[in-house]
Every structure is written in C-alpha cells, then in structure tokens.
Amino acid sequence: MDITTIIQLIATFFKIGLFSFGGGYAMIPLMAKEIEGHAWLTAQEFADIIAIAEMTPGPIAVNSATFTGYQTVGIIGGLAATFGVALPSFIIATIVSHFFIQFQYHPLVQNAFYGIRPVVTGLIAAAAVAIAQTSIFTGALTPQLFIGIFAHPLQYIDVKSLIIFVGSLAALIWWKKLHPILLLAIAGLVGAIIF
Numbered sequence: 001m002d003i004t005t006i007i008q009l010i011a012t013f014f015k016i017g018l019f020s021f022g023g024g025y026a027m028i029p030l031m032a033k034e035i036e037g038h039a040w041l042t043a044q045e046f047a048d049i050i051a052i053a054e055m056t057p058g059p060i061a062v063n064s065a066t067f068t069g070y071q072t073v074g075i076i077g078g079l080a081a082t083f084g085v086a087l088p089s090f091i092i093a094t095i096v097s098h099f100f101i102q103f104q105y106h107p108l109v110q111n112a113f114y115g116i117r118p119v120v121t122g123l124i125a126a127a128a129v130a131i132a133q134t135s136i137f138t139g140a141l142t143p144q145l146f147i148g149i150f151a152h153p154l155q156y157i158d159v160k161s162l163i164i165f166v167g168s169l170a171a172l173i174w175w176k177k178l179h180p181i182l183l184l185a186i187a188g189l190v191g192a193i194i195f
Helices: 003-019 024-037 043-055 060-073 075-103 107-135 143-151 159-174 181-194
Strands: none
Touching: 003 060, 003 075, 003 107, 024 043, 024 060, 024 107, 043 060, 043 107, 043 181, 060 075, 107 159, 159 181
C-alpha cells in the first residue's frame, strides 16, 4: 500500500472540494488539472471517468473522486479520495448552517451569491470544453485547432462523436421529459454500434 499516494489523494481531493463552488460540474476543470498534474490519469481516462460518474448514482464529484482513487491505488484509494472530496463540504455546511439562517437576507450575502453565479457558469462551460476536447476534437483546443477546423474539419473533428453529441443535445431540447439515463443508454448503444 502506497501511503504517500493515499495522503496525496486525500489532500488533493480536499483542496478540490474546498475550492470548488457550484457542484460537481464546476469541480471538473480543477479536478482535471489536479489529476493530470499528479499523472494519476490521462485526459482520455479522466473523460471516461466523468462519463461513468455521470451514469452512476450519486454526486458526480464524489463518483469521480472514488473512481480516480480506485484507479490509482485500489479500494483504499477510492475511499481516501471520496473522504477528501466530501470532508470540506461537511465542515463548511456545519459552520455555515449555523450562521446562514441569521444572515441569508443580508445584502452582502445576497451580493456575494450574485457574484458567484457567473463564475459557476464559467466553470461548468470550462468543464464542457475540457470534455469536448477529448471526445469530439482530435487535439487540444488552441487557436491552431480552430483554424484547422475551418480549413480541414474532418481532420480535427471526430464526426461520429459529433453526431452523437448533436443528436443528444437535440433530443434534450425537443423532448424535455426525456430522462437522462435513457439518453445515456441510447448514446452508449449507438456508440457501441458505430465505433
């Protein structure tokens, strides 16, 4: 058992849990940076873990941490990463709940929430771009890639993945009652057939 890696998992996921606002999707950019920085997973493996975490029950951040820890060290790693990512929320929720009821309508608190909302939207958009980078485009999203997409789109875009993405997005827009689990199952079936 690699105790150093287990401590790193706890510390890294504690930091991710502590400095990520807006839920699991907002954590993805920081999580990707930290995981790839430690060389625990490649960008492709991380994208696969996000897909698996999205399909399994539970919060995406906890599932991603569990899968990453398990992939890195095994069961103990999964438990360590899960503990690390959940601990900040527990501590903060315990402290904040004590004071929030008193100050929830204070103008300073309301203004802080107004300031945090656009940042959370940006973090979620960054997560979408990071996942698109490994699942739709064939390289890192750089100015050269964008120029290449317009000059030779088939060279820089995985057309099959793009078709699944556009079809899924259209289905979610047109059929608002379409259950995400059903859509994931259909997309997985289509992917198994065309790839």
